[in-house]
Amino acid sequence: MFHASGMCTFRCWTPTVSDTTALTNIGSLVTNDPSVGNGPLGQITDAVVVIDDGLITWVGPASQFDAADTVIDLEGRALLPGFVDSHAHPVFAGDRAPEFAARMAGQAYSAGGIRSTVAHTRAASDDDLRAGIDRLAGEFLRSGITTFEAKSGYGLTIDDEARALRIAREATNETTYLGAHVVPAEFADDPDGYVALVTGAMLDACAPYARWIDVFCDRGAFDADQAREILRAGMERGLLPRIHANQLQHGDGIRVAVEVDAASADHCTYASDEDLELLAGSNTVATLLPGAEFSTRSPYPDARRMIDAGVVVAIATDCNPGSSYTTSMPFCIAVAVRDMHLTPDEAVWSATAGGARALRRDDIGRIAPGARADLVSLNAPSHIHLAYRPGVDLIDRVWRSPIAPKVGP
Numbered sequence: 001m002f003h004a005s006g007m008c009t010f011r012c013w014t015p016t017v018s019d020t021t022a023l024t025n026i027g028s029l030v031t032n033d034p035s036v037g038n039g040p041l042g043q044i045t046d047a048v049v050v051i052d053d054g055l056i057t058w059v060g061p062a063s064q065f066d067a068a069d070t071v072i073d074l075e076g077r078a079l080l081p082g083f084v085d086s087h088a089h090p091v092f093a094g095d096r097a098p099e100f101a102a103r104m105a106g107q108a109y110s111a112g113g114i115r116s117t118v119a120h121t122r123a124a125s126d127d128d129l130r131a132g133i134d135r136l137a138g139e140f141l142r143s144g145i146t147t148f149e150a151k152s153g154y155g156l157t158i159d160d161e162a163r164a165l166r167i168a169r170e171a172t173n174e175t176t177y178l179g180a181h182v183v184p185a186e187f188a189d190d191p192d193g194y195v196a197l198v199t200g201a202m203l204d205a206c207a208p209y210a211r212w213i214d215v216f217c218d219r220g221a222f223d224a225d226q227a228r229e230i231l232r233a234g235m236e237r238g239l240l241p242r243i244h245a246n247q248l249q250h251g252d253g254i255r256v257a258v259e260v261d262a263a264s265a266d267h268c269t270y271a272s273d274e275d276l277e278l279l280a281g282s283n284t285v286a287t288l289l290p291g292a293e294f295s296t297r298s299p300y301p302d303a304r305r306m307i308d309a310g311v312v313v314a315i316a317t318d319c320n321p322g323s324s325y326t327t328s329m330p331f332c333i334a335v336a337v338r339d340m341h342l343t344p345d346e347a348v349w350s351a352t353a354g355g356a357r358a359l360r361r362d363d364i365g366r367i368a369p370g371a372r373a374d375l376v377s378l379n380a381p382s383h384i385h386l387a388y389r390p391g392v393d394l395i396d397r398v399w400r401s402p403i404a405p406k407v408g409p
């Protein structure tokens with residue numbers, strides 16, 4: 001068990017001898033398992049959840065609960081699956097507060113700002129980068145995030161990209177090689193040369209530490225042909241594809257995502273009806289990043305239109321020092337409800353089960369027998385309060401299973 005500042009207590013099971021723990025007196029339980037509860041969230045009132053050695057073993061109404069070795073009374077609080085943050089950039093040095101202030105004073109956001117973080121990150125020591133991701137991992141946990149993805153992309157040299165992934169891998173199994181974040185300044189006159197590096201020696205150095213490959217396919221970054229080439233090279237090395245698509249303008253990013261069966265197309269701020277049709281007929285999730293539009297004062301994607309078209313939607317923080325320096329999933333949920341037109345139920349589903357889908361995981365994002373005991377309780381009677389009480393710290397306790405997740409490579 002470890003403690004954070006403030007009122008919250010965070011618990012972590014130690015896998016020792018088998019003993020069962022029951023969380024009882026749950027006011028409203030979100031299971032994301034419609035077969036055991038009401039609606040798409042599979043809600044159960046007055047519920048009990050039983051855990052054994054970091055896994056959920058029983059879920060049901062209190063009236064059917066038998067017994068457990070240890071009982072924790074949640075006193076009517078809501079219990080949810082831990083949030084799954086499927087899109088984050090937590091390995092970097094420095095911050096870009098002045099750039100944010102200038103943007104709020106009217107300057108437009110561009111992908112070029114990434115290069116300033118690249119300079120700080122290259123100059124940082126391993127210990128500085130490790131301390132940075134550890135600090136953000138603590139913030140993620142305090143906001144109820146029990147699984148987070150971590151991208152490289154602020155090194156953009158063979159050694160700096162491999163170093164970022166090696167350090168990220170110490171904090172999460174969901175690591176993503178994003179050598180194709182932007183073309184670094186030293187390759188400004190030779191973007192094809194940089195693509196050759198990203199798909200060649202840099203990929204060789206990074207693949208051992210990554211599960212995913214990603215590319216920023218947008219204005220000022222990489223075009224659709226380059227994105228295809230980069231993702232396919234990673235896939236040949238056993239990495240799974242995901243893509244930054246259509247954040248800054250309409251383009252072919254979503255089309256490329258569906259073509260390569262990417263787990264997720266992220267941002268999708270600009271999506272045509274045809275894009276939505278493609279997504280709806282695919283296994284590719286649209287991951288929306290409310291913090292990015294909020295922090296760049298950009299138009300929000302219309303999640304209502306996506307869901308009505310049959311697209312599976314996830315919500316993630318996009319935590320990064322340029323365009324979305326937040327680690328708060330409750331904040332993202334509130335903005336997604338207010339400005340992207342998701343209902344509170346849909347936003348909570350997208351931040352849990354949707355995130356799990358975007359990482360192609362079925363052991364997280366739901367509360368059901370066999371799933372990891374990654375859980376968050378709220379100082380509120382229901383999950384709706386996450387959007388209804390914006391900016392209020394409602395996180396009561398967070399449980400994260402100590403069992404290593406089964407994800408490759």
Ligand SMILES: [Zn+2]
Binds near residue numbers: 087089244318
């Ligand atoms: Zn991103």
